[in-house]
Amino acid sequence: MTETAATTLDAAPTDLSGKTCLVTGACGGIGTATAAHFAALGARVLTTDVVAAAPAFDPADNIDPAAIEHRAFDLLDEKGLRDCTDWITETAPDVLFNNAAIFDMGSVLDADLAQFDRLFSLNVRAMYAVMRATATALVSAGRGGSIINMASQAGHRGEALVAHYCATKAAVISYTQSAALALAPRGVRVNAISPGVIDTPMWETVDALFAKFENKKLGQKKREVGEAVPLGYMGRPFEVARVAVFLASEQSRYITAQTLSVDGGSVLRF
Numbered sequence: 001m002t003e004t005a006a007t008t009l010d011a012a013p014t015d016l017s018g019k020t021c022l023v024t025g026a027c028g029g030i031g032t033a034t035a036a037h038f039a040a041l042g043a044r045v046l047t048t049d050v051v052a053a054a055p056a057f058d059p060a061d062n063i064d065p066a067a068i069e070h071r072a073f074d075l076l077d078e079k080g081l082r083d084c085t086d087w088i089t090e091t092a093p094d095v096l097f098n099n100a101a102i103f104d105m106g107s108v109l110d111a112d113l114a115q116f117d118r119l120f121s122l123n124v125r126a127m128y129a130v131m132r133a134t135a136t137a138l139v140s141a142g143r144g145g146s147i148i149n150m151a152s153q154a155g156h157r158g159e160a161l162v163a164h165y166c167a168t169k170a171a172v173i174s175y176t177q178s179a180a181l182a183l184a185p186r187g188v189r190v191n192a193i194s195p196g197v198i199d200t201p202m203w204e205t206v207d208a209l210f211a212k213f214e215n216k217k218l219g220q221k222k223r224e225v226g227e228a229v230p231l232g233y234m235g236r237p238f239e240v241a242r243v244a245v246f247l248a249s250e251q252s253r254y255i256t257a258q259t260l261s262v263d264g265g266s267v268l269r270f
């Protein structure tokens with residue numbers, strides 16, 4: 001990445017026109033919001049998910065369907081993952097929002113190797129393969145770019161009942177740092193976002209599992225975690241999408257190898 005002489009207020013655009021942005025897990029809560037933000041800022045947006053239909057954008061957002069190209073790939077399937085990385089090689093996106101992941105629960109006594117394999121296959125193996133394909137395409141095209149991996153507050157500490165998921169998100173943070181250092185001389189920035197609790201469809205699964213493991217009523221865990229956030233509520237997908245826009249754009253051109261928490265103050269770290 002080259003230094004510029006700009007020192008003034010003019011040169012920090014969030015405009016993404018002319019950029020191609022790829023979003024995985026694009027039909028979920030955070031993925032849909034982020035794809036919408038990228039498109040609204042002028043990007044061509046490539047979306048992918050195991051879900052066949054393109055993300056269901058809020059009609060009020062007026063997303064131009066021509067700005068979106070959706071392909072369905074199951075990233076837990078070897079062929080699906082290969083087809084996705086081939087698509088990345090073909091399209092060489094400037095920005096990757098590497099977001100697809102699944103949640104499951106269990107302590108070291110309950111969480112077996114089958115759960116380990118499923119969670120690590122999507123949250124780490126596919127995350128790595130998609131990041132690697134994007135980095136390779138950008139380096140061979142000789143241009144910079146921005147890779148944003150989705151971590152979690154769960155990646156910053158273990159949880160008694162969430163052994164494997166926490167470990168996958170810690171791995172995302174580690175791969176983000178290693179990739180960022182390797183790619184910095186090539187002008188490709190790599191950062192991660194660690195959301196706290198965000199109100200998305202994933203929380204239907206999380207809440208139901210906590211109800212089972214902690215003997216709670218449905219909806220109880222979700223309410224409790226929202227109340228425990230210092231800012232006082234569960235985050236919303238657009239609050240993560242705005243940080244993704246920042247990391248995708250020139251606004252953050254001197255930031256790499258970092259993990260930004262978007263959690264209402266839940267996790268404090270030095």
Ligand SMILES: NC(=O)c1ccc[n+]([C@@H]2O[C@H](COP(=O)([O-])OP(=O)(O)OC[C@H]3O[C@@H](n4cnc5c(N)ncnc54)[C@H](O)[C@@H]3O)[C@@H](O)[C@H]2O)c1
Nearest residue numbers: 025027028029030050074075076101150152197198200202
């Ligand atoms: N919601 C939260 O509270 C929260 C907190 C911390 C981190 N995160 C992370 O944010 C990211 C997005 O989460 P979300 O809350 O929007 O979840 P979500 O469940 O709404 O979205 C996840 C998307 O991934 C897709 N997906 C699942 N399996 C797939 C597969 N095999 N191949 C391809 N796509 C697949 C799903 O279809 C879904 O559209 C994830 O990485 C998650 O771990 C979420």
